[in-house]
Amino acid sequence: MRPPTRDRIIETRALTKRFTSSKGLFGRSVSVSAVNDVSLDIRRGETFSIVGESGCGKSTLARLLVRLLPASEGAVLYEGNDISSLSEPEMRRLRKDLQFVFQDPFSSLNPRMTVGALIEEPMKVHTSLSRKERRLKVADLLTKVGLRAAFANRYPHEFSGGQRQRIGIARALASGPKVIVGDEPVSALDVSVQAQVINLLEDLKAEFDLTLVLIAHDLAVIRHMSDRIAVMYLGEIVELAPNDPLYDKPLHPYTQALMRAIPIASPHGRSMDVSLTGDVPSPLAPPSGCRFHPRCPHATSLCGTEKPALAEAADARMVACHHWEKIAENSQGSVREPPRSENAEKRFALFRERSQRQEPVTAATETQIKLSERSHNNA
Amino acid sequence: MSALTSAEPAEETVRPENRAWKKLKTNRSAQFGLVIVAFFIIIALAAPILPIDDPLATSWSAVRKAPSAAHWLGTDEIGRDILSRMIWGAQASLLAGVVSVFIAVLVGVPFGLISGYFGGWTDQAISRVTDALLATPFLILAIALAAFLGPSLTNAMIAIGLSAVPIFVRLTRGQVLAVKTEDFVEGARAVGLTHTAIMGRYILPNVLAPILVQATLTVATAIIAEASLSFLGLGQQAPAPSWGSMLNVAKNFMTQAPWMAWWPGAAIFLVVLGFNLLGDGLRDALDPRET
Numbered sequence: 001m002r003p004p005t006r007d008r009i010i011e012t013r014a015l016t017k018r019f020t021s022s023k024g025l026f027g028r029s030v031s032v033s034a035v036n037d038v039s040l041d042i043r044r045g046e047t048f049s050i051v052g053e054s055g056c057g058k059s060t061l062a063r064l065l066v067r068l069l070p071a072s073e074g075a076v077l078y079e080g081n082d083i084s085s086l087s088e089p090e091m092r093r094l095r096k097d098l099q100f101v102f103q104d105p106f107s108s109l110n111p112r113m114t115v116g117a118l119i120e121e122p123m124k125v126h127t128s129l130s131r132k133e134r135r136l137k138v139a140d141l142l143t144k145v146g147l148r149a150a151f152a153n154r155y156p157h158e159f160s161g162g163q164r165q166r167i168g169i170a171r172a173l174a175s176g177p178k179v180i181v182g183d184e185p186v187s188a189l190d191v192s193v194q195a196q197v198i199n200l201l202e203d204l205k206a207e208f209d210l211t212l213v214l215i216a217h218d219l220a221v222i223r224h225m226s227d228r229i230a231v232m233y234l235g236e237i238v239e240l241a242p243n244d245p246l247y248d249k250p251l252h253p254y255t256q257a258l259m260r261a262i263p264i265a266s267p268h269g270r271s272m273d274v275s276l277t278g279d280v281p282s283p284l285a286p287p288s289g290c291r292f293h294p295r296c297p298h299a300t301s302l303c304g305t306e307k308p309a310l311a312e313a314a315d316a317r318m319v320a321c322h323h324w325e326k327i328a329e330n331s332q333g334s335v336r337e338p339p340r341s342e343n344a345e346k347r348f349a350l351f352r353e354r355s356q357r358q359e360p361v362t363a364a365t366e367t368q369i370k371l372s373e374r375s376h377n378n379a
Numbered sequence: 380m381s382a383l384t385s386a387e388p389a390e391e392t393v394r395p396e397n398r399a400w401k402k403l404k405t406n407r408s409a410q411f412g413l414v415i416v417a418f419f420i421i422i423a424l425a426a427p428i429l430p431i432d433d434p435l436a437t438s439w440s441a442v443r444k445a446p447s448a449a450h451w452l453g454t455d456e457i458g459r460d461i462l463s464r465m466i467w468g469a470q471a472s473l474l475a476g477v478v479s480v481f482i483a484v485l486v487g488v489p490f491g492l493i494s495g496y497f498g499g500w501t502d503q504a505i506s507r508v509t510d511a512l513l514a515t516p517f518l519i520l521a522i523a524l525a526a527f528l529g530p531s532l533t534n535a536m537i538a539i540g541l542s543a544v545p546i547f548v549r550l551t552r553g554q555v556l557a558v559k560t561e562d563f564v565e566g567a568r569a570v571g572l573t574h575t576a577i578m579g580r581y582i583l584p585n586v587l588a589p590i591l592v593q594a595t596l597t598v599a600t601a602i603i604a605e606a607s608l609s610f611l612g613l614g615q616q617a618p619a620p621s622w623g624s625m626l627n628v629a630k631n632f633m634t635q636a637p638w639m640a641w642w643p644g645a646a647i648f649l650v651v652l653g654f655n656l657l658g659d660g661l662r663d664a665l666d667p668r669e670t
Contacts, residue, residue: 095571108562112584155667
């Protein structure tokens, strides 16, 4: 069932997280399962993305993976060991390997600590480096994430969102982790800065031999860097597939709907397909059977009564749908970009030629980037 | 990149502590506060060596005299020199104000931190006790504690301090609840810090501002409370002076000898103002976001 050749670094087994809220002393307590029966494995060295719309439980899942939240049921295995059974001190030691990057760069850095102190802290906790060595490493990390070493003496509020996220990444790297879980690490940033931060993450992943787990709601953002993608709907994984097959031929009707929702920068690619109707049902009372069936255009009576398991489909893909084979036969879900026009092709060729000359970035453009980031900070 | 860095001036490498001190030094109102507080502290410390009358010496020939060359601030109802009583009283009053607030902060803030941070059962226990203490009026609680501990200035300070503890527990707890939800606290856990480190380095610095302000305001309350305790014989023991007890006596002679109330009243006002300005300045200086 699983490829034995590659090592699995994180596995989850029937992972469930329920949040219970009780209304007063005598009120009925209500429980929401934000993550429901999720089993997946993340391979060493890959970039694993989890996508889904707001409220589908993807951030909760991310926190469960590094035990920032305790699981209600099921287990998370890190290198084969169940981390939910670890004692608090053991878990703290393990955090050397498992680091987290937050969504909001404005609230995820302690405003009272300098950037240097923030990045130094994981080293203090997890390594036996001397003060001087730590300082050197802080400077090194700052340069690696594209900031100046002298920034170590400044405070987080002096930086733009993109710069702060870089600081957050440097801090996550400081302990020398094996896995970095990013909870929508770029979704709070400007689109232009998003690309920079994503490229940075990719570079660092190669340099530090990382395994990346990225949470996202933007399919376009993760397409370029993921190896495998899990699609979540209402706390469950509905499809799990390698990057390209998922985009080329989504199997689950929900994934198909998500793919159709990606805007395509070409008039030829526009389709008249009807997008999803209705809202995400309340997780307080999830639908019976397949959780997607009230919104699914292909739903049958079976879907309302029986829950489809996440099962092996074609080549290393998994899908949780009773009817995926039938749907696949007349699938229109592909989002392959339509062919470019002749002129567009010429322009792209020119661009490639220019970028192949590898012109060094001039000081002028650097300043421009800086200025734009600063103005973003002031805004 | 290199062209850019060389063109820029070298980054100043100011340690955060120096930065705070620098900011405090450039803050006008904080300086003013510091001067007032320092002035009273110096006077209180210098009382034994200043060329002033014995604060306890009575004189039947100089009862309730208005300020004059002989008695700069006048005399009280049994002819004691108000200036020397003010100076000697500064010791008792400043001690009562500062030490009791110190006690209150030292006890109240950790309880508030623990209560807000851990929540659940611990929080319930601490909060219910705090509520019970807050239900008792501040002064009544102080009187009860002082009576229990025995009449002396030290015990009065302890009693006032303990009575002010619930104010700080509740204030700190509320602030912690707000700060606890910030991402950076979760980030601290993700790094692998212990609860103690998170409370000390992440939560406390971020809840300090309102605590500082509350502390400076409570100094005033404590000075007045010491006066009330003195009046009941539970604070500074007569005939030794404190501003509060002087004010207490003076209220009986408001029409005949108003100056008896002016000086201690003005002194309390000034000290409180000084502490308040200083506290404001400290709060701003310690916040890196303020420039």
